[in-house]
Amino acid sequence: MTHQAKTNHQSGMSIGLIAHPTKDVSGSIELLVDWRRTHAVRIVALEADAQRIGAEVEVLTSAQFVDEVDLVVALGGDGTMLGAMRTVAGTSIPVLGVNYGNLGFLVEVEPDELTTAIERIIAADYSVEAHHGLDVNVVAGSEGFNFMAFNDVSIARAPGEGMVNADLVVDSTAYGYFTADALVVATPAGSTAYNYAAGGPVLSPAVTALVLTPVAPMSGIARSVVLGPKETLGFEIGESTTRAAIEVDGRVMTSVTAGDAVTISLVENAAGVVRFDAGRHARKGRLKLSLLDLPLRADQLRELVPLDVRKRDLPRILAQDSHKK
Known part of the structure; x- marks a missing residue:
């Protein structure tokens, strides 16, 4: 499926860049700027990123960015990808992740594949x-806050x-009460992050649900509690809580104390991520999870290796297996 341009201000595709706040992604930016010279595309970025993006990229306000771009390219890791998804949440603008991170559960494309990926999107x-996503409403004293999360939301004790x-x-x-270091509410995609590290279950992406895990x-x-998509979670912060941080996708957004309230509900299909080979991405995700201690046998791990690599290394692998026997 493709995203249809919302405006007629410019012929061709408008590509919005969101870059990692500290990592050097200039190689990808230069690549896109050069590539743009022979393609009918427009490259833009947010005003807040103007100094890091460079003078050859047009900058827009947040409102203009969301109104005018047809595709968002997130240059970074999963954190950058999540930020890009929050930026365009509730729209039909797809997000393409370019991996400058480590594990990269969300991103699919490597930097040297960027222009090829965009050409495939144009085609x-x-x-x-x-x-x-998770719609998060916080009432802290006389103030109210609203946030969107795509991995998880946690209510975490202050040290x-x-x-x-x-x-x-x-x-x-x-339903009962919690006394814990933190409470983590995660989406299916986010269940492999803080929830998983805290001993919670991994939810299949095919499941429309959320999971709540105490730390x-x-x-x-x-123990963890799995809830349906139409159920709304409410947390009434108890008297013995001095101060707790509200973390949205790993970022501290505000804090709560006794008498405050947090409400969380699932927002179905809140953002879209570009995929070229969903099966390959899923296999890579399984491999990354296995490195985080999800038990897989040697033969199961071997299935995750691309076929051409297996064929090339098959004699050596068979020799090793024979030697072990």
Whole structure:
């Protein structure tokens, strides 16, 4: 599927760049600027990134960016990708991730594949993988805040200020309470992150659900809870909570204390990620999870290796297996 341009201000495709805040991604920017000279495309970026992007890239306000781009290219790792998805959440603008990170569960394209990937997008040779989001509403004292997350939201204890104590309410029904270091609410895609590290289950991307996992629980609910897409989670922060941070996709956004409230609900198909080979991406994801201690046998790991590599190295692999026997 393709994204249709929302405006007629410019012929050709408008590509919006979102770059990692510290890593050097100038190689990809220079590549795109050179490539643009022979293609009918427009390259833009956010005003906030103007100094790092360079003078040859047009800059726009946040409102203009969302209104005018047809494709967002995130140059970084999963964190940059998540930020790009938050920027265009609720629109039909797809996000292409270019890997300048480490594990890269969300990104699919390497820097040297960038222009080829965009040419495939122009040719409509791609698909869009829908990602669910989390709508987060925080009432802290007299103030209200709203955030969007695509991996997870956590209510985490501040160092030296005790535990997080919170009552859980699901669709106005009291479910119990937590006393823990943190409470993590994750989407299926985000279930492989903080939730997984805390011992929570990995949810299949095919499941439309969210998972709630306490971190180092001391009392109350001590195991993960999986909830349906229409259920709304409410946390009423208890009296014994001095201060806790609200982290959205790993970023501290605000804090809560006793008497405050946090409400979280799933937003289906909140953003779309460009995919060229969904099967290959899924296999890479399995391999990365295996490196994070998801147990796979040697033969299962071998299946994740590209066929051409297996054929090339098959004699050596067979010799090693024979020697072990």
